[in-house]
Amino acid sequence: MENRKFVLVVHGGAGNIRNEVITADKQREAREGLEEALHAGHALLVAGGSSLDAVEATVKVLENNPMFNAGKGAAFNKAGGIELDAAIMDGKTLSAGAVACVTTIKNPISAARAVMERSPHVMLIGLGADQFADEVGLEIVKPSYFWTPERWEQLKKELKQESHSRTGRRQQSGSEPAPEKHGTVGCVAVDVRGNVAAGTSTGGISSQHVGRVGDAPIIGAGTYASNDGCAVSATGHGEFFMRHVVAHEISCLVKYKGLSVGQAAAHVVQKTLKEAGGSGGVIAVDARGEFAMEFNSQGMYRGYILPDGQPHAYIFREE
Amino acid sequence: MENRKFVLVVHGGAGNIRNEVITADKQREAREGLEEALHAGHALLVAGGSSLDAVEATVKVLENNPMFNAGKGAAFNKAGGIELDAAIMDGKTLSAGAVACVTTIKNPISAARAVMERSPHVMLIGLGADQFADEVGLEIVKPSYFWTPERWEQLKKELKQESHSRTGRRQQSGSEPAPEKHGTVGCVAVDVRGNVAAGTSTGGISSQHVGRVGDAPIIGAGTYASNDGCAVSATGHGEFFMRHVVAHEISCLVKYKGLSVGQAAAHVVQKTLKEAGGSGGVIAVDARGEFAMEFNSQGMYRGYILPDGQPHAYIFREE
Numbered sequence: 001m002e003n004r005k006f007v008l009v010v011h012g013g014a015g016n017i018r019n020e021v022i023t024a025d026k027q028r029e030a031r032e033g034l035e036e037a038l039h040a041g042h043a044l045l046v047a048g049g050s051s052l053d054a055v056e057a058t059v060k061v062l063e064n065n066p067m068f069n070a071g072k073g074a075a076f077n078k079a080g081g082i083e084l085d086a087a088i089m090d091g092k093t094l095s096a097g098a099v100a101c102v103t104t105i106k107n108p109i110s111a112a113r114a115v116m117e118r119s120p121h122v123m124l125i126g127l128g129a130d131q132f133a134d135e136v137g138l139e140i141v142k143p144s145y146f147w148t149p150e151r152w153e154q155l156k157k158e159l160k161q162e163s164h165s166r167t168g169r170r171q172q173s174g175s176e177p178a179p180e181k182h183g184t185v186g187c188v189a190v191d192v193r194g195n196v197a198a199g200t201s202t203g204g205i206s207s208q209h210v211g212r213v214g215d216a217p218i219i220g221a222g223t224y225a226s227n228d229g230c231a232v233s234a235t236g237h238g239e240f241f242m243r244h245v246v247a248h249e250i251s252c253l254v255k256y257k258g259l260s261v262g263q264a265a266a267h268v269v270q271k272t273l274k275e276a277g278g279s280g281g282v283i284a285v286d287a288r289g290e291f292a293m294e295f296n297s298q299g300m301y302r303g304y305i306l307p308d309g310q311p312h313a314y315i316f317r318e319e
Numbered sequence: 320m321e322n323r324k325f326v327l328v329v330h331g332g333a334g335n336i337r338n339e340v341i342t343a344d345k346q347r348e349a350r351e352g353l354e355e356a357l358h359a360g361h362a363l364l365v366a367g368g369s370s371l372d373a374v375e376a377t378v379k380v381l382e383n384n385p386m387f388n389a390g391k392g393a394a395f396n397k398a399g400g401i402e403l404d405a406a407i408m409d410g411k412t413l414s415a416g417a418v419a420c421v422t423t424i425k426n427p428i429s430a431a432r433a434v435m436e437r438s439p440h441v442m443l444i445g446l447g448a449d450q451f452a453d454e455v456g457l458e459i460v461k462p463s464y465f466w467t468p469e470r471w472e473q474l475k476k477e478l479k480q481e482s483h484s485r486t487g488r489r490q491q492s493g494s495e496p497a498p499e500k501h502g503t504v505g506c507v508a509v510d511v512r513g514n515v516a517a518g519t520s521t522g523g524i525s526s527q528h529v530g531r532v533g534d535a536p537i538i539g540a541g542t543y544a545s546n547d548g549c550a551v552s553a554t555g556h557g558e559f560f561m562r563h564v565v566a567h568e569i570s571c572l573v574k575y576k577g578l579s580v581g582q583a584a585a586h587v588v589q590k591t592l593k594e595a596g597g598s599g600g601v602i603a604v605d606a607r608g609e610f611a612m613e614f615n616s617q618g619m620y621r622g623y624i625l626p627d628g629q630p631h632a633y634i635f636r637e638e
Contacts, residue, residue, distance in 0.1 A: 094562045094595075100532075101444055121531045122561045125420055126445045128530020211447020212440045213419075220539040220564035242441045243413045245539035248564040249571070256575040276413075 006191050007289045008041040008054055009304040010034055012068045013183035014235045014281040017299025019316055027315060029067050030301050034313040037061040038305040041189060046307060051189040051197035051231075052090050052113075059086070059109040059199045062185035066148045068301070069183030071107060074146050074203025076155040079210050082146040084203055085217040086112040091196035091225035091287070098217040099133075100125040106139040109201045112217070114138060122219065151206065158207040184216050186233025186283060188225070194287045196231035198223050198247070205238075214238025220248035227287045229255040230264070236273075236280010236297065244272055250284055261285065265292035325510050326608045327360040327373055328623040329353055331387045332502035333554045333600040336618025338635055346634060348386050349620050353632040356380040357624040360508060365626060370508040370516035370550075371409050371432075378405070378428040378518045381504035385467050387620070388502025390426060393465050393522025395474040398529050401465040403522055404536040405431040410515035410544035410606070417536040418452075419444040425458040428520045431536070433457060441538065470525065477526040503535050505552030505602060507544070513606045515550035517542050517566070524557075533557025539567035546606045548574040549583070555592075555599010555616065563591055569603055580604065584611035 012034055022030075041058035045051070063071025074082050086108035087098035097116025100123065105111045111133040115124050118136050134140050184202035191197075200223040202216040215222030215238035222241055225231035229251030234241050241247075246268055253264035265284045273280065274296045281295025283302060293302045293314075303313035331353055341349075360377035364370070382390025393401050405427035406417035416435025419442070424430045430452040434443050437455050453459050503521035510516075519542040521535040534541030534557035541560055544550035548570030553560050560566075565587055572583035584603045592599065593615045600614025602621060612621045612633075622632035 089562075096562050119528065120558065121528060122558045123532040123537075124528060124530045125532055126530045128528055132528065132530075209438065209440060209443060209447055209451065211443045211445045211451075213442040213444055218442075218537055218539070219561050220537070220567060224564070239439065239441045242538050243408075243415050245543070245564065245567040248539060248567050252568070252571040252575060256571060 005289045005307065006045040006189065007285050007291050007304060007306060008038060008045060008058060008187065008189040009283040009285055009291050009293060010037050010058055010062065010187045010302065011233065011235050011281065011283050012062060012185050012301030014295045014297045014300035015279070016297065017315060022315070030315060031313040033062065033065045033067045034301060034303040035311040038303055038311040041187065042305045042309055045189065045191055046309065048192060051191040051195050054189045054191065055187045055197045055199040056088060056109055056113055058187040059185060059201050060107050063107050063109060063201050068185045069203045070185040070201040072146055073148050073151065075151055075183065075206035077204065077208050077210050080155065081210065082143055082203060084108045085213060086201035087217040087219060087223040088112045088116060088199040089197065089219060089223055089225040091227045091231050094226060096122050096219045098123040098219060099129040100213045100217045101211060102129045102133070103143050104130045104140050105133045106141045106145065109199050110138055123217065154206050162207065184235040186235060188231040188233050188283050188285045190285050190287055190289050194227065196225050196227055196285055196287055198225040198231035198233045200233045215241035215246070218242055220245045222247060224248045224251055226251050230261050230284050230286040232282055232284045234280060234282045235300065237278050240273055240276055240278025241280065244268070244276065244278070246273070246282065250282065254286060261290045262292045265294040269294040269296050324608045324626065325364040325508065326604050326610050326623060326625060327357060327364060327377060327506065327508040328602040328604055328610050328612060329356050329377055329381065329506045329621065330552065330554050330600065330602050331381060331504050331620030333614045333616040333619035334598070335616065336634060341634070349634060350632045352381065352384045352386045353620060353622040354630040357622055357630040360506065361624045361628055364508065364510055365628065367511060370510040370514050373508045373510065374506045374516045374518040375407060375428055375432055377506040378504060378520050379426050382426050382428060382520050387504045388522045389504040389520040391465055392467050392470065394470055394502065394525035396523065396527050396529050399474065400529065401462055401522060403427045404532060405520035406536040406538060406542040407431045407435060407518040408516065408538060408542055408544040410546045410550050413545060415441050415538045417442040417538060418448040419532045419536045420530060421448045421452070422462050423449045423459050424452045425460045425464065428518050429457055442536065473525050481526065503554040505554060507550040507552050507602050507604045509604050509606055509608050513546065515544050515546055515604055515606055517544040517550035517552045519552045534560035534565070537561055539564045541566060543567045543570055545570050549580050549603050549605040551601055551603045553599060553601045554619065556597050559592055559595055559597025560599065563587070563595065565592070565601065569601065573605060580609045581611045584613040588613040588615050
């Protein structure tokens, strides 16, 4: 049943991303980073590889790029530490794997895949997950590997602002985050056999509470894939995506309400999340290759690639 | 819109629970424990309290009872430690809170609620969560509080068996667990205003990998509540419940396919999970008070209470 069609879609975070606030250099760097990731996934898919392999390879490229808030380049938490989350899911078998709050794994997306394939579990967190990754032979790095001067300056600035404007209890609702504050990378793909897969990886929110876990590693919230519905990877204000179980919700709208992927993604992002005050976006693809890149924030680093091998990368709304 | 009707449903774990393998003393202890929990929830609901308050109070009673694998009585992980998970969700607002891998919080369900109401986050894990609970004034205990001789003996037995029958890689699929191995407690309720809520708490699987997180604290998997769909709390082989996003799936079948709570719970538990090899069960209730207690294992500790205040507690299939 090979249909020779395949699609791979990526995102590199959503937020208050406008032409006026991103330097030309950063824009170029982001587009190049997205294109490099798209090429990595395309190389596997064009050779008949699985969407699962393509998603992992693509997310790894984004994790290794300090431009994006995942792997190298991850945001620091309030205590000046790094806590990485990732998840991956196979839409053919509904197998899934996730890690959260890991600190020594170079590529959390590969750790998520190892949890899926080489443990009886779906989710491992903290030291137990770092230990597992070491045991199965994944590349382990010192926490200092993840340190980047940009993120460190960002944390210092935020902690300063926070001590200036302490307002007591913060809300689960909130305004659109600064472009550099949030950030997540993700990929969804469908291969020539019509199998979909999704993967997401993040360093979380800059200056977040120690131990905070967002939607990225939560199967159903930030990451989900089912051949019967669609594959989804999300980015944005994670708490809203968790409460609305966004990735699974989109897949259910496709499966049970007969909406197209584009309609389902638009409904959840532009209506459900927007009304709740949740800023961000999703990428999604179904088994027939229909895909969506939907966001309600000013911009979203995103792109897609088809069999022709031509990468398409976008940042702002009007592109 | 007070309808004077309310319902509160509890579970205390599912598994290979048959008359022949549970002593008469244990059966009595379990029924009494379930009834005590039902009374605690009823007392609040009959006075016009919210389903959220009732769910928290009910789960606390089960957490404090060493009979059940949550709070005191939690199972030990492979390293001989305790790691507790819990989540709570308000079906009216879709607010949610969760903690995972906490080790010093007497009542993890209350920590989950504090995350929901007193932090900007939905999920906190590990030391960061323990610290947060301490900061907001929840009762902190030494890890030794959770130690029970039964669970310790169980761990020793399992580690011995494991070293005898090492089979290499274990699968995400598996056979029905021993009655004492898994275990989770949970509660769903609808109050007189027609608002639903769900809460779940667990000590995980005995001898589990350090850092393993199951479905209980995952919003959408083991715990979910929406007035538009239903409130669900699950128990069983958590990995299957995560991959099938069980709690949210049941709510979506109600919301989008027009199934009743009973039909939706039966479909997911007896068809989806059973075909996948996932053993366990769910309790669910909708805003009109229709409820379900559905399981595909030999038994499930469970019960419900209505405005008349008469508790109904069950263990086996034929009751």
